[in-house]
Amino acid sequence: MPVLVMKFGGTSVANLDRIRRAAKRVGVEVAKGYDVIVIVSAMSGKTNELVGWVEETSPLFDAREYDAVVSSGENVTAGLMALTLQEMDVPARSWQGWQVPLKTTSAHSAARIVEIPTENISQKFAEGMRVAVVAGFQGISPEGRITTLGRGGSDTTAVAFAAAFGAERCDIYTDVDGVYTTDPRICDKARKLDKIAFEEMLELASLGAKVLQTRSVELAMRYGVKLRVLSSFEEQSDKAGTLVCAEEDIMESNVVNGVAYSRDEAKLTLLSVADRPGIAATIFTALSEAGVNVDMIVQNISEEGRTDMTFSCPTNEVARAEAALDRIKQDGHLNYAELVADTDVAKVSVVGIGMRSQSGVAAKMFKVLSDEGINIKVITTSEIKISVLIDRKYMELAVQSLHDAFELDKAA
Amino acid sequence: MPVLVMKFGGTSVANLDRIRRAAKRVGVEVAKGYDVIVIVSAMSGKTNELVGWVEETSPLFDAREYDAVVSSGENVTAGLMALTLQEMDVPARSWQGWQVPLKTTSAHSAARIVEIPTENISQKFAEGMRVAVVAGFQGISPEGRITTLGRGGSDTTAVAFAAAFGAERCDIYTDVDGVYTTDPRICDKARKLDKIAFEEMLELASLGAKVLQTRSVELAMRYGVKLRVLSSFEEQSDKAGTLVCAEEDIMESNVVNGVAYSRDEAKLTLLSVADRPGIAATIFTALSEAGVNVDMIVQNISEEGRTDMTFSCPTNEVARAEAALDRIKQDGHLNYAELVADTDVAKVSVVGIGMRSQSGVAAKMFKVLSDEGINIKVITTSEIKISVLIDRKYMELAVQSLHDAFELDKAA
Incomplete structure (x- = not known):
């Protein structure tokens, strides 16, 4: 079955109600026939709380312990999401980074993904599981310690999984409904773009449009992963959000797009x-x-x-x-x-x-x-x-x- | 160097201040020449919060996901404790159950400990590390999934580590300063016991004296682990608390002890x-x-x-x-x-x-x-x-x- 990756950020899983809403969207894609890999962030506020504790404990902290502490937020969401899906009769289970295992470098707190073996999850899909819920932002170092990928790490996790599994698309659910020609808060004529090229998205991201992390867009561009940015707070059609894709997938484009x-x-x-x-x-x-x-x-x-x-x-x-x-x-x-x-x-x-x-x-x-x-x-x-x-x-x-x-x- | 196991319950690590106080006690034992294995619970209230989320999400929950969620509280404390010790210049690092690995049965939420290999931690001790901080209450199943040991699991973890490492003693820090002849709240003549036999402790535990979990006392009795119960809220001498030990280690005893x-x-x-x-x-x-x-x-x-x-x-x-x-x-x-x-x-x-x-x-x-x-x-x-x-x-x-x-x- 074709694979779809869906990523839910912190505000999209901020409480049990929102996790339920996100799980419903996952259910819709499963019903369409996709095997789905869901990447979750920590419930909003949780990571900041954990980071605060670490910094108060040890201003010049050991990044290995920082990672061990901070990664726990995503583990909680992953388990809760799997349980929510099971309640909806969707066969699902959670994976923590080390269980995949998502292998990274040893650069704690800013680790880079080295490899994502697909055997474990693919085997479960073959056995009838329909959704793999993966804790984002984390992996395991060659020394067997927990690593985190740094800011925006969950977006990067999602794109990396989409690349490893040859996913049809990687949907990033967030609190905005797509990429706009400019910030709607200062220009009321701002228009949501249906499509935008990777290169444009990279420039916009580095210029401060905080919809997607630069790193995840770079990775998507390198592996040709189609990225879709869309809101988890609105009803969705297949045309919802903004598709970030290769230049050749965009027929016509304005000279200036943003x-x-x-x-x-x-x-x-x-x-x-x-x-x-x-x-x-x-x-x-x-x-x-x-x-x-x-x-x-x-x-x-x-x-x-x-x-x-x-x-x-x-x-x-x-x-x-x-x-x-x-x-x-x-x-x-x-x-x-x-x-x-x-x-x-x-x-x-x-x-x-x-x-x-x-x-x-x-x-x-x-x-x-x-x-x-x-x-x-x-x-x-x-x-x-x-x-x-x-x-x-x-x-x-x-x-x-x-x-x-x-x-x-x-x-x- | 001789090994000491020290276990801190939820109220003893309820916030950063208390974690610091607990770490100071660990520092005292390190200074005496012990290599210390510290077993930590989740910060008090955290496990209940996580259990609440799981139960609200899924009344008849998948115990494997329950364990994945609920075990995260101990991981946070373990990392924070290691960081606190490092700040005190005590070489320390954290271990999560799967990293030890603490091997258990597959009976999720009520798993039994099968084996605790000592190589990983012993090697670090040999390299100069002085404290291994281990997340209590959790392990890993033969299928590679996270398990928890059920109520009182952190006491049991502590005793099992003491047995595996041949520890000189297993100190259980809690919010009471020892085992009493009866409940001081209803009898003001209640007296703290210096020593109590395993068998007596088992009867008292099963009769509702909630100082130690029955299971951990049984395990200590089987492996001859000397258990000491003492308060993390009072200054300690070597004679503090109550020693739970074999009958033959108690010279004189009253006919009735509790x-x-x-x-x-x-x-x-x-x-x-x-x-x-x-x-x-x-x-x-x-x-x-x-x-x-x-x-x-x-x-x-x-x-x-x-x-x-x-x-x-x-x-x-x-x-x-x-x-x-x-x-x-x-x-x-x-x-x-x-x-x-x-x-x-x-x-x-x-x-x-x-x-x-x-x-x-x-x-x-x-x-x-x-x-x-x-x-x-x-x-x-x-x-x-x-x-x-x-x-x-x-x-x-x-x-x-x-x-x-x-x-x-x-x-x-």
């Missing part, structure tokens, strides 16, 4: 840096070692051997960046006049695979912003994305104007 | 039963099949082919007993005039291994009760115990009078 934003950006400029070979490496090595996540980088042309260097990073990393740069200045590795930090900025981006074959998107974007009187502070581009840094107070306006200008409220 | 009681008793009498061979078997087979836990049984002498049959059982099983007896009467398997239930009774017992070699204990007991004007309704005796059923309103008076008469407030 407008993303990030409020949490700061712009830092090093004024009058002595411009000599290797200076950029010096700066960004120091920032990387200080744990600063640099996003955009712009270097102005050099005049009389000096240049200005601008970069952006998350607002809460500004102090760390300033300290790191000051240190290399004191040490004599870097010579600059001043470091100016602007924490009142936001990043706005347009994303679309159509950009690859169509020119003029950047020009149009800049004109739209200019017409609204919005000054662009930094620009970066990739093959399918253009991002600009602007004053934060114009963020909503920029998103709405771009959404209008690229006609994102209309399907292709 | 007065136990049980409020939760009912007396049922079948009046004028047709007395023929096999009638007792008919009655008690029917009661056993109905799940009634019959305790005392008394049959009066037969007159003119009819007799009266009296037995006791827990109060909440009276309705079930009545239904079962009515059924076999209707079916024609049993002929009796009337069934009289008296739910206003209590059981009071005196226990002591000294009774084996000293006569007159029963006579003294009956005289004490008679002097207080307390009527005895049923009597049963074993080698080291005499139990009587009396009106419940006299229960406290009976306990206090017997405690005085046998001078239990004075050590041997």
Whole structure:
């Protein structure tokens, strides 16, 4: 029988009622003839409680014990989901990570999946079991200890199972009903997309659209797993949600498919840096070692051997960046006049695979912003994305104007 | 290095503060030179929460899923305890049942321990680890599924580990500071015993003194494991608590060492039963099949082919007993005039291994009760115990009078 993977996040299994609702959806797919692998998260709030206990006990905790404690939340949901399905007369049982066994690296709290043997579960399917409920987010290390996959680990678990079992699709049930052209909270014309390409989803995810974890989308792209994002709180048809799939599975697409934003950006400029070979490496090595996540980088042309260097990073990393740069200045590795930090900025981006074959998107974007009187502070581009840094107070306006200008409220 | 097993119950690990306090006690034993195996329960309340969820989800639950869910509480405590010890610079790590592996039968929710291989943990001790923190109450079945050992399973886990590792002693930390001659809440002269024999402890446990589970005492007796019961809420010396040990380890003992009681008793009498061979078997087979836990049984002498049959059982099983007896009467398997239930009774017992070699204990007991004007309704005796059923309103008076008469407030 064809296999379907269904993943339910923490809010979708927050209590027994919601677990029952999720189980009903699983029952619908079983009735259609699928053998279903269900991946569950911990009931919402549980993982945070466990993490809190670990951190209070031991600020610099042993990650192996952290994993042993934190993984327990998913085990509870897996058992309860299996029991709920059994109550509905659906043959089901639970698996904890080590029972599959889902083999991972030894990088505790951030382990990577090495292998998912399918024999155990496939044999049970052959014997008439219809649903394997698997505790997400966890696995077992070569040393036989419990590992966790880090943030978004349950999405990643789901995609990995879909790849291992050659599943027809991997449905991610969450608290939103799909991927939107932009955030409906700041643009009421936002439209749910029926389909989106992996590459676009990756750009949107990394730009702060928190529907899917980057890592799970990467994995789905690598193994060609069709991912569907849909709400566990609404009645579903077969066309519900958003399908994240390969470019070739999308017949027609707008040039721009999404407008993303990030409020949490700061712009830092090093004024009058002595411009000599290797200076950029010096700066960004120091920032990387200080744990600063640099996003955009712009270097102005050099005049009389000096240049200005601008970069952006998350607002809460500004102090760390300033300290790191000051240190290399004191040490004599870097010579600059001043470091100016602007924490009142936001990043706005347009994303679309159509950009690859169509020119003029950047020009149009800049004109739209200019017409609204919005000054662009930094620009970066990739093959399918253009991002600009602007004053934060114009963020909503920029998103709405771009959404209008690229006609994102209309399907292709 | 000699091995010590220390077990902490739910109230002793109820929150991070208490886990820290428990860890300090473990640290003291490590400093004395012991390699310590710590057995932990779930934080108090957690197991009940999990059981509640399972029962609400599925009244006739699959015990395999019940075990998978309910065992998670102990895993959390084990990890937190290991982290706490590490913070105190004591080399420690946690083990879940399947990691040991603690092998059990497949009787889910009431599994019995089959084997505890010592290699894994012994090797870590050899490498310098000082404390193995083991999640109590759980194991793994031959099919690779998680099992639990049923009520009191963590005490049993502790004793089994002590037996497997040849531990010098098994310390059970709980919320009372030892075993008393009787319940201090109803007799203010109650005295803590320094030592008590396994056999006496078994009688007291089965009589409702809830300090230790019967099963763990049986196991300790079989393998000669010295058990110590002590409080995790008081400062401890080496003489703290009560040592439960073999008779030969106790030099001097009172004839009677404890007065136990049980409020939760009912007396049922079948009046004028047709007395023929096999009638007792008919009655008690029917009661056993109905799940009634019959305790005392008394049959009066037969007159003119009819007799009266009296037995006791827990109060909440009276309705079930009545239904079962009515059924076999209707079916024609049993002929009796009337069934009289008296739910206003209590059981009071005196226990002591000294009774084996000293006569007159029963006579003294009956005289004490008679002097207080307390009527005895049923009597049963074993080698080291005499139990009587009396009106419940006299229960406290009976306990206090017997405690005085046998001078239990004075050590041997």
